[in-house]
Amino acid sequence: MNNKKGFTTTILHSDRLLQPEFGALHQPIHTAVTWGYEDVNGLVDVFQNKTRGYAYSRQGNPTVAALEQKVTQMEEGLSTVAFSTGMAAITSSILSLLKKDDHIIASSYLFGNSRSIMQTFIEIGIQISFVDGTDIENIKKAYKPDTRMVFVETIANPGTQVADLEEIGNYCSEHKLIYVVDNTMTSPYIFKPINVKASLIINSLTKYIGGHGNALGGSITDTGLYDWENFPNIAPVLRSQIPPALLGISQIRKRGLRDGGGTLSPEAAHSISVGSETLALRLERTCSNALILAHFLKEHTLVKKVNYPGLASHPQHKIASDLFRGYGGLMSFELSDKIDCLTFLNRLKVVIKSSNLGDTRSLAIPVAKTIFHELGAEQRKEMGIDDSLIRLSVGIEDIEDLLEDFTQALY
Incomplete structure (x- = not known):
């Protein structure tokens, strides 16, 4: 047994x-x-x-x-x-x-x-x-x-x-x-x-x-x-x-x-x-939310690029699919030149502007201006970090509320 x-x-x-x-x-x-x-x-x-x-x-x-x-x-x-x-x-x-x-x-x-x-x-x-x-x-x-x-x-x-x-x-x-x-x-x-x-x-x-x-x-x-x-x-x-x-x-x-x-x-x-104790429950919801959001952002005209292993376009999508149970709650995306990343972030009402990851709540931060600021422009360029890059840690909110929040902020 x-x-x-x-x-x-x-x-x-x-x-x-x-x-x-x-x-x-x-x-x-x-x-x-x-x-x-x-x-x-x-x-x-x-x-x-x-x-x-x-x-x-x-x-x-x-x-x-x-x-x-x-x-x-x-x-x-x-x-x-x-x-x-x-x-x-x-x-x-x-x-x-x-x-x-x-x-x-x-x-x-x-x-x-x-x-x-x-x-x-x-x-x-x-x-x-x-x-x-x-x-x-x-x-x-x-x-x-x-x-x-x-x-x-x-x-x-x-x-x-x-x-x-x-x-x-x-x-x-x-x-x-x-x-x-x-x-x-x-x-x-x-x-x-x-x-x-x-x-x-x-x-x-x-x-x-x-x-x-x-x-x-x-x-x-x-x-x-x-x-x-x-x-x-x-x-x-x-x-x-x-x-x-x-x-x-x-x-x-x-x-x-x-x-x-x-x-x-x-x-x-x-x-x-x-x-x-609720790790599995939380991550099931987080991974589901993140995959839906990644597809939503990928199709939006004001988003230039989305980085998320769950997308078929991701360079390591096959590795992630072979090894991982899900694709996680971390993603990042670059905005069109038509919209300032700080202005966009301030329009979000449900997503919190914060530096943490893996929270029950969705958190977003402008990468180049905060957590990678000390590295300098040259090193950020080497690492592929665009000035407009936004990191998003997806939480367990109702997906309809997250989609509505991004829809109203992207205009």
Whole structure:
């Protein structure tokens, strides 16, 4: 008999199966900063990784641990570490595992803040080559003997380019490279990077997993597919204490979370955990709304271009169709020269002018003038970001209301 439950059933009952106090259906919010032990040997064993337990909340908390288990179940991985933000997770995935002169191959379409932190890594001595990840040949050309990691996003923000995820996974597996996939724009409901041999999976829990724009969070999930025992950058002290399969995620927890200090609060963890229970329901509605809106905008005379993987005209439509359960809620579009993008945005009444993504509400923002402003005109041009480009994160509103809002704003 197959005891594996469906996606939503698993999430709904995850906390309860941990048997929280008094039969609570959710893990309670534990606000303790530290834990006391009657026998000091218990505290020593926790510090020396001989037993599981809690000593100080910067590196572990029961409420956060329950969320970490839930994300691990969503991604069908081995283990997860949660952080205060998605950017803290991205930063920790690199600083915890790489050293000066190590080489990363990264997508040239990375989100602005991700691209910015990569530039910081370059300045402290990590080599990074930015390539178009939609074609595996570009990854192959960038490979060097000191390449340690390939870092891509599933769907790029805001251009919606889809990386050649499966071919990159095969290449990384063959060359023993750490394959990091940022799954934020798809979420584990739409896509599971473990199926394309990802080593580590990043999620901004703030976005679709939390889903309600009320809590910041991020996570790194180890899929269990990478051979950490033969990775040269693992700290010797960990090799003597940690099982080989857990070496990578343990080093991330120690160096990235404990030393870096990007701790997720128990209150935020609880909000994200509860929000995650409706992930599948929300994304079904979001994907449906987004596909209808994409077709509507594509046919409108005041819209020059629409970027959405669900459109047959999208360059990576086939990859998205083969790998994803749906096409997500992220799209971007360029307006005709006849209409100013700021004027258009101010005409919208239902869609909110905001910088977030993955909310229950539809959110729009002028890309060149906000989130990609710091990159400058030349770099924006290289990334294909037009001055009129608008990013839209589609929510779960009634589709008739969204269509009416865009109709009245486009004139």
